[in-house]
Amino acid sequence: MYNVRDNVQASLGHFRMENYWFRYSNFVPRLFNWCVELGFEPGKIMPSRAFCSDESQGYPVILLAKHFGIFPFNHGQVGGIMACDRHGPHAHHGKDLVIVHSSHVGYDPEAMTFGSYRRIQTANHRCSSNCGKIHATLEWYLREYEFACQNIFVDMRADHCRLTLDNQYLSRSRERSLVLHLEKMVEHQHDGEMLPIAMQSTSRTFIATDAFFQHMRWFFNEGTGKQPLGDALLPEYFTYHTSLREDTDGSRQLEQNLIGAMPWIVTSAEPMLTAAQANTQAEFDRAYRSISQDSAYRGRNLLYIAGLHVDISPSPEQAFVLTKFIPWAAYVQLKNGERYVLEQEALFARLQACSADNPQQLGLDAAIQMMEDEEEIYLHLPY
Template identity: 55%
Template sequence: MRSVGDFQLEQRMTRYSQFIPRLYNFCLSLGFEPGRIMPSRAFCSDENQGFPIILIAKHFGTFPFNHGRVGGIVATDRHGPHAHHGQDMVIIQASHVGYDPDTEQFGSYRRLQTSHCESTSDCGKIAGVSSWYLSEYHFACENILVKRRNGEIMVTIDNQLLDGRRQEGLVLCLESMVQQDEQGEYLILRALSTSKMFLATAAFAERFSLLEEGEAQVIGSALSAELFSFERNIQEAEEGHDHLERNLLPYMPQIVTTNSPALIAAQINSQVEFDRAFRTITQDPAYHGKRLLFISGINIDISPRVGQIFPLTKFVPWAAYFQDSDGSRVTYEQDELWELLSEQSTDNPDQIDLDGAIQQMEYLEEVVIESPGEQ
């Protein structure tokens, strides 16, 4: 699997007001026919995802099909219905993350409809899933003590972190942290009431070379991602309640050790979902013989100022898959996809006037719907 490091954020962001017309023109360059394109979105259900949806409707000329579950999970059982609603198909998948321009922090979003315009977690699903893992990590950071004694680095670890009977929790890679004897047993120097003391390996001790004799400190951020993993019982079926957690579990050490857990989690989820949904799309007979573009990325929801109706949402593309009606297909990686989108015009002569279209409905002749009555 790819690592999160493959996802480039800087110089890959674009406003939705520019992304959607460029995406539409990119579709035309691939042979899509204006007026016959059925867009679909796999977004989270948050209200701040509405502005991108409005722009999709404006530029593609129809309200997009709903392909998404909470957290930006692709509902693959909706491929068939989507395919039946148009000639040429587009699917846009995006996990989302909030951004506060005042604090320059990811993960929160100002809700203007709340009593006092409070900032809350965004995406809430990602935050909810991540909270248990962050709590486990912070416990470990505060309950592993490192001390220099007689020139050696001693590591004292809370017994909870050493309990091999636990079915859930943070699991230390002890072999990278503490020394073993010839039989592979960890050398316990001292058994305390709630913890045990070990002698650090040379590589781990090197991290604390500046620690002075007799000085002690909690491990803190020195507990880096390669030093632990997580065990978690997730029984839910694919695309169920715990699907997002299943996507993120293998990468949780990377997520909890970063300065922006919500951002990294959104990136990883989009990476995993693109790979998973791509395989279901290529195998679904409903899409055979159709043009289809599947594009994945993240939506960055920039908190609105008071008086601002919509957020300044930005899109960061990750990858795209295109299949033509003759069965030919190609996958675009992030750099190539960015270049292809950047080449497209932001001018879309086919875009619709939403206000005019809504007003037009007011002047149409009334259609009287009669009850079918009793049979």
């Protein structure tokens, strides 16, 4: 998705969070009522969820079952990736169809930080990464960025800047690496060559471009000597090179979704949050094309909605996580042939206009009791 470098930041910036969220107990009845307004038949709607496998995603599943009256089909894979090969079975299981997709990120209300979640089933209620798949995917990229921040040095002079680069950033032989946009950073000769003004055992020193020099004046004072580039290594100055060609089973789809946006993710104040946003955007783009072209959904009423789950860490006394849903985009396909996409602002307004009261919701306690009563009847069957 993110193959045009200059557009990544703009795309991520369009994902609004503040004042664009619903409590899940408020979101799902609105979603149900929207479906009814679109002409979906209550009692014949088959919901599907495309969530991560994390236990923190259980409460949204319960609420979908409560309001749609059926346990939702499962389109989800670890990391908030949609299994696009499951459209046929999903379509087979209902008359009208709903898919709710979401990436997720934890939130610690005490520290007011994203990316961790208190797991109350552990012995000491410990906090750990959430989403764990996103965390594991980012780990190498964050380490590479931190190493670059500490091993690229700037020496500001009155009229120019000297830039010392670790030798690995001058090599093209590494199969997986952080790659600097040297054309923006280092002065080149007319023949395109870069000539070092000093050579060390593990690094080379160059004269920086005038544009880089002028930019670094915001971060460094002249005459302070050689200093690590640090946070001044902004996303416009680097990218990552890695091969995802060996991904034959979709296990690295999350990494494929994030790789183009990775410079903005690793430099973000909240990398886990930014990665979850980017994954939601990329997955909607990918899954929308799959859903809209799948013959199993042709001529059917279908609503596909994508967003972000914010899992607020529960206290030890809480049974479930408090989940907030931030909608990103939705695709509507009706059996009369009408098709359209709603972007975030219009989607939020559409959901907000729907009632949060659903008189057709299932009473879970009563339904479970009924099943237990039915079970008594079959206790004496010969099997």
